[in-house]
Amino acid sequence: MIPLVQPALRHGLLGLTRLLVGARASWEGCAPADVPRIYFANHTSHLDTLAVMAALPAELRARTHPVAALDYWGGSALRRAVAVGCLNALLVDRTGKATAEVMDAMAAVLESGQSLILFPEGTRGDGTVAPFKSGLYHLARRVPAAELVPVFIENLHRVMPKGMPLLVPLICTMRFGAPLPPVDGEDKAAFLQRAREALVSLSQPKSQSASQPASQRTAQ
Amino acid sequence: MSIVTNTDPLFLWLAGGTLALLTVATVIGAVLARRVQTPAGRDTVRNLNARIRSWWVMVALFAAAMLLGSVVTLVLFALLSYLALREFITLTPTRRGDHAGLFLSFFVVVPLQYWLIGIGWYGLFSIFIPVYVFMALPSLSVLGADTTDFLTRTAKAQWGLMLAVYCTSHAPALLWLDIPGYRLPSALLLLYLMTVAQLSDVFQYVFGKLWGKTRLSPGISPSKTVEGLVGGGLTAVAIGTGLHVITPFSPLQAAGMSLVIVTAGFFGGFVLSAMKRDLGVKDWGTLIEGHGGVLDRLDSVVFSAPLFFHLTRYWFT
Known part of the structure; x- marks a missing residue:
């Protein structure tokens, strides 16, 4: 691809994301910082990755890599150009055939001082947070220096509910929570439970800013 | 229809008056920021200065749109309607059945309402939303066969369109x-x-x-x-x-x-x-x-x- 096209496409995509869903960042438990982090977020729609990337400050965005499915995003030259070229995505095989290679690739990003965005539910939800898959646990054990930052994506499931081809523009806020503190000797199930609870607790907004308490009541 | 009449004294008076007002506000804000003592006062002055900074941006955007002509002004107001409607619907409970109607509200009703102004079709501009859209929206929602809060949902979506789109669009319609x-x-x-x-x-x-x-x-x-x-x-x-x-x-x-x-x-x-x-x-x-x-x-x-x-x-x- 021509060198100038990808930055232009990236700005276009991020600008369009902001025009549609606002993509406001709310740093509630930590400040933006250039340290290796695993941002783990609830998976609500196809726009999740773009929305989290748009919410990050530009200098952090350049050093953050969303983890995306190889079978979909590697499927065509265009998709690969968008995912890898524009959004720095790390494409991983999720069939389970190459688990070791996937773990090596993700660990390499963190060890180089950069960050990852993961969606540990593995599948898109309907506004509730599903149980986490175990990848987050293994990655956290492999790279203990990386901060585990929960990111609750608010409202995005209302923008593009599962099975709906149409999109309704609503203001979505990314709530960045406090990094998960390490606990010695914690087993896999307990860790995944604790990580999920950290994410769920972010869904109840503390500050009264542009929060959506009323809308959440009957939105399900 | 643009007001670029460059050295027209009226234009100079308006531009000069606006700049003078903003400058006076900025100077007062700066003086207050130095003088304020109490924490509550500091919050008020910080908010005041944020408001003044935003006023510079809003006045600049509005002036640029007006100088660039009526079509650009119309597009600016269409964008404001879209953003205002987005704020309104974000805070309003919606359900799956409303999805198609809301999609149309944002991406069809907003552009159409402003397009009707642009082509000067006053008759349809003034009844398009309160007659046609207000019947189409609940008709679409009822296909979802979900009666939970049906009246409330319908009324809120209609109020959102009324305020953010219909009422607001009368401002640039003055240009026609x-x-x-x-x-x-x-x-x-x-x-x-x-x-x-x-x-x-x-x-x-x-x-x-x-x-x-x-x-x-x-x-x-x-x-x-x-x-x-x-x-x-x-x-x-x-x-x-x-x-x-x-x-x-x-x-x-x-x-x-x-x-x-x-x-x-x-x-x-x-x-x-x-x-x-x-x-x-x-x-x-x-x-x-x-x-x-x-x-x-x-x-x-x-x-x-x-x-x-x-x-x-x-x-x-």
């Missing part, structure tokens, strides 16, 4: 009014409406902060005071009367029009505040630093634009 004997560009009518409505808000804030004692309605809008309303409203009417030179109105007519804009603007802000209290939020959004969302800044225009448009159209065209 053809007033016999009015030699100035009709963009000045839009400028008149926006100036009187927004200065009324600004002076109500200033009078309220300086001399406000009697709370008007603490349960709905804690910052509104009787002193602010009377002082700010009368100042805005006085300015609106003086600005009759840019309108087809006589000074007395201009005073009457300003009084309508100020009164409607007050109730617009008041009604939208009551809605915010009902929804449990302080502001409609966060897009405009110091002010809140687009609807927080447009709330006074929302009610005054259709009234000003129809009074002008009925008596002067």
Whole structure:
């Protein structure tokens, strides 16, 4: 691809994301910082990755890599150009055939001082947070220096509910929570439970800013 | 229809007056920031200076759109309607069955409403949303076969369209009014409406902060005071009367029009505040630093634009 096209496409995509869903960042438990982090977020729609990337400050965005499915995003030259070229995505095989290679690739990003965005539910939800898959646990054990930052994506499931081809523009806020503190000797199930609870607790907004308490009541 | 008449003295007066007002506000803000002592005062001054900074941006955007012509102005207002509707629907409970109707509201109704203004089809512009869209939306929702909160959902979506799109679109529609004997560009009518409505808000804030004692309605809008309303409203009417030179109105007519804009603007802000209290939020959004969302800044225009448009159209065209 021509060198100038990808930055232009990236700005276009991020600008369009902001025009549609606002993509406001709310740093509630930590400040933006250039340290290796695993941002783990609830998976609500196809726009999740773009929305989290748009919410990050530009200098952090350049050093953050969303983890995306190889079978979909590697499927065509265009998709690969968008995912890898524009959004720095790390494409991983999720069939389970190459688990070791996937773990090596993700660990390499963190060890180089950069960050990852993961969606540990593995599948898109309907506004509730599903149980986490175990990848987050293994990655956290492999790279203990990386901060585990929960990111609750608010409202995005209302923008593009599962099975709906149409999109309704609503203001979505990314709530960045406090990094998960390490606990010695914690087993896999307990860790995944604790990580999920950290994410769920972010869904109840503390500050009264542009929060959506009323809308959440009957939105399900 | 653009008001680029470059060295026209009227244009220089308007531009100079606006710049002078913003500069005075900026200087006062800077002086207050140095003098303020208490923590509460510091918060107020910080918010005041954020508001003033945002005013520079809003005035620059509005001026640029007007100078670039009526189509650009129309596009700016269409974008404001889209953003205001997004704020409204974000805070409103919706269900799966509303999805198709909401999609159409954002991506079909908003552009169509402004397109009807642009092609000058007044007859359809004035009934498109309240007749056709208001029947189409519940018809689409009812196909979802979900009766939970059906009346509430329908009413809220319709109110959102009414305020954010239908009412707001009457402001740029002023540019398409053809007033016999009015030699100035009709963009000045839009400028008149926006100036009187927004200065009324600004002076109500200033009078309220300086001399406000009697709370008007603490349960709905804690910052509104009787002193602010009377002082700010009368100042805005006085300015609106003086600005009759840019309108087809006589000074007395201009005073009457300003009084309508100020009164409607007050109730617009008041009604939208009551809605915010009902929804449990302080502001409609966060897009405009110091002010809140687009609807927080447009709330006074929302009610005054259709009234000003129809009074002008009925008596002067």
